[in-house]
Amino acid sequence: MAVVRMPAGPTGSTGRRAPKWVLAGPAIFWYIAFFVMPILFILLYSLGTKNALSTSGVPVDVGSLSLQNYRDAFSDTFFKTFRATIRIAITATVLCTVIGLPVAYFLAFKVQEKWRAILLALIIVPSFTSFLIRTLAWRIPLAPNGTLSGWLQDWGVIDGPIQILETQTAVQLALVYNYLGFMILPLFVALDRIEPGLREASKDLGAGRVATFLRVTFPLAGPGIAAGVLLTFIPMCGDFVTAVVLGGADGNMVGAMIDSQFKGAQNWPLGSAMAVMMIGAVLVVLGVGAAMVFVIRKALGIRRRVVLPEVVR
């Protein structure tokens, strides 16, 4: 019965049909085997204890489970880095939105179609260029004895060499740079999908530019902003490439600490606990953000509610 032959003829659908999910079968198998299961095991490891001589090959003992790793993870160093990471990621997300929104708006509404394709290409190409290369590239302008540093000193802008490399500022700058495209593009897609008629109607009804933007365009761009925030904030929190390449000891981030627990220190349970806490923190921040948006919308909605006069019959 491996091959189900459909009877020929106009009523071809009477044969036994395979289950509906069968086409996604390989994907379902793949994601359970290499996404769901591995992450469930990380949850398990985060409750275990370190054991370099474990027989399973994984240096974790899961005989007696406890929350000790989570308590250890709240150590001073980790907590400081944790807070710094979240702060840097939130700042970078906000900066990406503020920098990216005018660009997306310009591309969606203010530019001719032939130019739009070129400008979009100029944003897409750097965004899809190797992340590591883009990060590494910042070592050139930020080099203390590099060309830019020399120019700035000659012009008297700064007294000594640029001292940004190996600091949090460098990480902050490179994060904005690395993720800006992934904010602009979803914003553009959302703005581009707004029916032109809606904005025109707003103008025809007497709304000025600012009012049209604030009360029609911006609310309709909501899904794009949400997509942009998801595409930038979450990977920023787990990013360690930027921190390793530009941050030095001062600009450490959680991702780098987790990485070192798995590679250097070989304390997998602690690293797992840190990763789980990172995901938890990301969810909390996103939840708080969503709640704030919801409350603001509700409040504005009540204030701006249009009460239609009762029709007199």
Next chain:
Amino acid sequence: MTAVTAGTPHQLKKRPDLIRLLMGVWTTLVLLFMMIPISLVVLHSFNRGGSFSIWSNATSTKWWSDVFYADETWALITRFVVIVALFIGIPKIVKRSRGEINRHIERWAGVFGFVVALVLNWFLTDGYRDIFRNVGLGDALRNSFIAAFGATLIAVFIGGLAGVGLARRPGWWTAPFMAVLFLILVTPEIMDGIALLGWFVRIGSWPGLGLFDEGMVRLWVGQSLYSSAVVTLIVRARLAGLDEALEEAAADLGAPPARAFRQITLPLISSALVAGALLSFTLCLDNTIISSLVSTAGSSTYPVFVLGAIKSTIKPSVGVAAVVLFAMTVAALAFVAVVLRRSGDSSSQITATMTGN
């Protein structure tokens, strides 16, 4: 009154649009900001000095010849150009002399020629080893390509099927499947990386699963997760915009499902599959975090190699390899744009596809 609907609403305005001007200036500045660091990498690959980050005020191609053997590389490029040109040109000549030619042959001949050149060059240059003078960097680049290629094959296979399933056979499974897909897209890479590392170490010791101790197999699996999700979404979006009538007609006319799939569905999604495959390839090429966690000593890809060398002085040869990868990415993206445009997408729709919307 008809002018109101036909013309643009801005026609009546005479005063210059200051806001538009400011936004244009801002956009230009942002584009410069995005382009300058990458341009600097290209420039510094021609640095005469020995450092990647300090410019020596003189250009030289010595770091290019440090990475590549010039003769072998030019021979390789020539073979690529000639073979692809032949494959594109011959159908055109046939078409001119005979008046017509199979549309599919005409459409995909260039791609087929590229694959032929790829395979031929593999055999002529000992798997592309012969073109590299710098063995470490050469192996890293080779590994990057082999890893990205394998992961893309997996991604196109499972993602293409899943995309068709989502668009054509939705059911109770759709919601949980989309939820997992969403999680794959948003989970920080570091989480996937450590989870897969632990998993490979564990299952590698199980009987019959020793292949998961192989660095390359690990890279294929690790890189295929995100990219297969991207392919799934692209294929699903493409099919969702197409009427199912053609496939139903094929079934009504008695075509078995496999044949209907091969002759109707597959041609419909071919442009989506090509676009998905190339996007997946570029994503895999620069995958850094998962790759650095799961790869083993012999299978370091280019990003893993650079990340490992970060503590020592970085040479301009790293920039040379970066420029090569950059050129590949640009070529792949341009090809995606061409394929999608040929299937009737506007630049806005192409952007939406590339960002997974």
